[in-house]
Amino acid sequence: MDDLLRFNGAVRRDPKIDAWFSEFADPFRLLARTWFERMRGCGPDVRELMHDGCPVACVCDVPFGYVNAFKAYASVGFFYGAMLADAAGVLEGDGKRMRHVKLRPGKLPDDETLRGLIDAAYDDIRRRLALISAQRLVQSRTSANPTALKATGSSMTSKSAPKKENDTASPSRLIDAKIAELNDWRGETLARIRKIIKQADPDVVEEWKWRGVPVWSHAGIICTGETYKSVVKMTFAKGASLEDPSGLFNASLEGNTRRAIDLREGDQIDDAALKALIRAAVALNTSKARR
Numbered sequence: 493m494d495d496l497l498r499f500n501g502a503v504r505r506d507p508k509i510d511a512w513f514s515e516f517a518d519p520f521r522l523l524a525r526t527w528f529e530r531m532r533g534c535g536p537d538v539r540e541l542m543h544d545g546c547p548v549a550c551v552c553d554v555p556f557g558y559v560n561a562f563k564a565y566a567s568v569g570f571f572y573g574a575m576l577a578d579a580a581g582v583l584e585g586d587g588k589r590m591r592h593v594k595l596r597p598g599k600l601p602d603d604e605t606l607r608g609l610i611d612a613a614y615d616d617i618r619r620r621l622a623l624i625s626a627q628r629l630v631q632s633r634t635s636a637n638p639t640a641l642k643a644t645g646s647s648m649t650s651k652s653a654p655k656k657e658n659d660t661a662s663p664s665r666l667i668d669a670k671i672a673e674l675n676d677w678r679g680e681t682l683a684r685i686r687k688i689i690k691q692a693d694p695d696v697v698e699e700w701k702w703r704g705v706p707v708w709s710h711a712g713i714i715c716t717g718e719t720y721k722s723v724v725k726m727t728f729a730k731g732a733s734l735e736d737p738s739g740l741f742n743a744s745l746e747g748n749t750r751r752a753i754d755l756r757e758g759d760q761i762d763d764a765a766l767k768a769l770i771r772a773a774v775a776l777n778t779s780k781a782r783r
Contacts, residue, residue, distance in 0.1 A: 496617075499541055499554075502539035506540045506542065508541075513547075520562065520595070523561070523595055524559035527566075527595075531549035531556075531610055537551055537552055537618070543555070547559055547560075555571045556572070556617040557610060558570075567595070570583075570591050571590055572617070573585065573609075576613060578591075580602065582605060593606060619672065625672070629665075667698055667700065670682070677757045678724050681724045682719060686706070688761070688770070689715070689770055692768075692771050692774075693708075693774050696710050701716075705718055710778070711778045711781040715728045715731075716729075722757070723755065726753040727744065728741075728750060728769070728773055729750060730749060736751070736769065740765055
């Protein structure tokens with residue numbers, strides 16, 4: 493089930509990596525450092541270590557990216573790069589899994605392209621780990637009560653999804669499992685908005701309510717992440733009281749309290765506008781809590 497490459501000893505911040513960057517003040521190490529900092533900032537579950545003489549970034553203990561510096565170029569690599577979409581054609585390598593981007597003077601990829609590859613590599617490993625966690629959760633429940641759950645194939649079905657709010661698994665783990673269970677554009681969208689919410693509010697609390705709905709709270713509910721056949725719906729608990737200058741709200745517009753954002757397959761998400769809306773919801777919750 494779990495054939496992921498794993499590195500023991502990955503830590504939140506490895507002083508050996510900072511020492512490696514400062515060992516030589518050459519432009520390629522400085523360039524490599526810029527992109528490793530991007531990897532470090534992907535999420536709170538990022539860990540790191542030195543491996544084969546270069547800095548490696550992991551999700552927990554599973555590596556997703558690395559950087560290196562040579563005499564003529566810097567390199568940004570991905571352990572599962574062969575599985576990444578590469579519309580710009582910047583990835584090099586012909587191995588079974590690994591790919592890299594060479595950063596040469598006068599031949600640098602677009603920053604947005606490289607940022608997108610790093611984010612995609614990080615998200616890919618998170619999805620793989622979530623799927624493994626979901627599979628193990630199903631197996632453990634089935635072993636405890638074979639008639640309670642039925643696993644179809646290697647993934648969770650809607651019948652085997654977590655149902656109870658008092659489940660022994662943490663809400664974050666249940667949301668991981670939900671994303672893995674969907675295994676389509678809806679899972680990708682839910683993962684994306686979850687990441688945006690956490691970036692907008694690092695102190696957000698994840699909850700699991702109403703028989704399987706992800707909820708994000710800070711001094712009260714900020715929003716939910718409901719998934720339907722053709723829509724991922726973000727419902728803001730006090731949306732009617734929020735300013736929405738970018739016009740993100742496109743559903744539940746008639747009520748006096750809630751507002752929602754319906755996201756369909758292929759819809760683009762305005763990260764900056766959504767972060768601003770989330771922060772406004774947090775500010776509203778905290779202001780009410782102080783009264």
